[in-house]
Amino acid sequence: MSGPAVPIAIGPTDPPPTLVEKAVLEAGAAISDLDEARGLIWVGGPGEFPDELPASLEWVQLSAAGIEDWFTAGIFAKHPHIRFTSAAGAFAASVAEHALMLLLAGVRYLPEHLRASGWRQQDFFPHVGTLRGKTVTIVGAGGIGRALIPMLIPLGAHIIAVNRSGRPVTGPGIPDTVETISADHVGRIWPRTDHVVIAAPATPATRHLLGADELARLKPSSWIVNVARGSLIDTDALVAALASGAIGGAGLDVTDPEPLPDGHPLWVLPNSIVTPHDSNPPQLRLAAFADHVEANVQRFVTGRPLLAPIDRDRGY
Numbered sequence: 001m002s003g004p005a006v007p008i009a010i011g012p013t014d015p016p017p018t019l020v021e022k023a024v025l026e027a028g029a030a031i032s033d034l035d036e037a038r039g040l041i042w043v044g045g046p047g048e049f050p051d052e053l054p055a056s057l058e059w060v061q062l063s064a065a066g067i068e069d070w071f072t073a074g075i076f077a078k079h080p081h082i083r084f085t086s087a088a089g090a091f092a093a094s095v096a097e098h099a100l101m102l103l104l105a106g107v108r109y110l111p112e113h114l115r116a117s118g119w120r121q122q123d124f125f126p127h128v129g130t131l132r133g134k135t136v137t138i139v140g141a142g143g144i145g146r147a148l149i150p151m152l153i154p155l156g157a158h159i160i161a162v163n164r165s166g167r168p169v170t171g172p173g174i175p176d177t178v179e180t181i182s183a184d185h186v187g188r189i190w191p192r193t194d195h196v197v198i199a200a201p202a203t204p205a206t207r208h209l210l211g212a213d214e215l216a217r218l219k220p221s222s223w224i225v226n227v228a229r230g231s232l233i234d235t236d237a238l239v240a241a242l243a244s245g246a247i248g249g250a251g252l253d254v255t256d257p258e259p260l261p262d263g264h265p266l267w268v269l270p271n272s273i274v275t276p277h278d279s280n281p282p283q284l285r286l287a288a289f290a291d292h293v294e295a296n297v298q299r300f301v302t303g304r305p306l307l308a309p310i311d312r313d314r315g316y
Contacts, residue, residue, distance in 0.1 A: 006301045007032035007056075008039040012048045016041075019290035027297035039300055041293055046073035059083045059306070061296055063289055065091055065143075066229060067310060068202045076312050088201075088308040088316070089143030090292035091280040095253075096147035098279030099197050099227045102251025106223035107131055107195070111249075111273055129221065132156030137193040139186060139209065140200025140228060146171040148197065149178060160193060162186050162200075164314075190217035195225070201316035202229035212237035221248045227279050230256030239265045242272055253279045 008029040010016035016031075020041055024031055034040065034050070039059045042049065046069050060079075062070065065088045070076060076084060105111065107129045116124075134157055138145040141161035149159050150173025159178045161169040166182030181189065183200075186209075196218070200206050210224065211234040218224075224247065226233055235256050241247045242265075249271030258277065266272045280288075296307050310316065 005030035006039065006297075007037045008041060008297060008300075009034040009037035010041045010043065011050075012042070012044040017043060017286060017290075019286055020293055023290040023294035024297055027294045028301050029297050039297065041297075043289075046070045046075050049073075049075055051078070053079060053082065057082060059085070059300055061293060062086050062310075065089070065308075066202060067316065068229070071315060076310065083306065084310040085296060085306050086308045086310055086316070087289055087292055090288045090308075091285060092143035092147040094281075094284050094288065095144050095199075095227050095279045096151060098253060098275070099144070099148055099199070099225050099251075100151050102225045102227075102253065102273055102275070103136070103195060103197065103223060104131070105273055106225075106249045106251050106271075107134075111270060115270070130156075131195075134158070134194040135160060135192060136195045136197060137162060137189050138197045138199060139183075140198065141169045141180070142199065142201075144199040144227065145169065145197075146174065148199070149174050160189055162189065187214075190214050191219075194219060194221065195223045198224065198226040198228045198232050200228050200232060202231050203315035205315075207231050208234040208237075210234065210238070212240070215241040215247060218247050220245060223248045223251060225251040227253045230254045230258050235266075239269070242266075242269045245271075247271075249273070251275075253277055 006029045008024050009032055010020055021031060035054050036056055038056055040057060041061045043063045060082055065086055067086050109124055109127045132155060136152055136157045137160040138148060139162045141163045145161055146169060152159060153175060161178055161180045162183055164183050166180060168180045169178055209232045215237055238250060242250060251273040253275045254277055260266060260274060266274055299306050
């Protein structure tokens, strides 16, 4: 006969989001007050997080995939004995779809087509490209990368996946032909690649991963797509490269600074596409997070390894 259901608290909202509450219950746990909980599903930010946690608490599930603000706030240092997990991977499909949209829009010269007010076919022909036969490098081939690769393969692209370990990236729809290299050797790929998708976590080690030197090594036709964090690209160097034609263009769902100020060159450069960090909009985010919660609560209840554990040493 099974024992009582594992108590899980949800905070800081009261009442909690219905989808998240349902996910906890369907995973076989019970919803409880924080004082007696073994797990906590936190749908707020670090500024609202309690300073004191009950002795019963073992695990906290955060609602964000990018958790650099939590490190800055010192939350993990305050609670060294609590296991924290992020939502990394929960939103991968939506973000990967957005990345593909930005890349195709750039390669197919969509910004200029949208600006056109007349038939300029001969002007456009030299600039319209394809992904077929081109090399697309995904820097940070975690959940987003694993979701993006099966979208790119049917378009005929060759994929280079960059991850921390250099171990082959595997998963549904990912063929053996995908080349994987470790982040330590990322400098080797800039001259080889046609386009770059940035999907890596924001850490001190990844700040300005793409700077002036790296941009100068890319091809004049290369498009850069960033769906990670704005700090991974040196904005001033990117503006200079776009303005000079050193690269083909940039599709950015994240910027540095963010929000991007009115009048910033990235808004007006013809080879720049900026979307306002909406690759994972609220109407899609909550349902995806609820699925992630259900899976992790099931794992917690049954003693299995949790999804997206936060590595305090690596910073994500």
